[in-house]
Amino acid sequence: MGFSNLFHVAAAAQRVFSRQSFFASTINILIKEDFMTEARSKARPPQRTADDLPRPALAAALLLAVVAAFGLHTLFVAGPAMREAAEAELARVIADEDRDVCGQFGMRPDTAQFVACSSELAIVRQKxxxxxxxxxxGIL
Known part of the structure; x- marks a missing residue:
């Protein structure tokens, strides 16, 4: 019921019950209470709660948060460790190749010839x- 309708109802009730003051005061009190309740409910917009969100949207938000957390963990924690492990593995593989190739030519790892052979292999790898x-x- 709108505000203007409440005032019309109150005016009509006062005209009907003007001779009976008890009824008029009771109706005035009831109308004022109804008017104040309606005014209070219109003054405050309803607040949303977690129960108002649909379950699929809540599940999608939770999934997005988990994926974001996993991505950040990979980027800042696991990423550098994996890169370091890959670099160590590459260094080990190169040392094994140097030892195998230079060893085929009779050079032992503790000699100057082995160091020279290893340096030449590094140049070949770089080229x-x-x-x-x-x-x-796309240059070649």
């Missing part, structure tokens, strides 16, 4: 890496 990058860029 191959440059060729691979050039081919990937």
């Amino acid at each position: 191959q890496s440059d060729r691979d990058h050039a081919a990937a860029a």
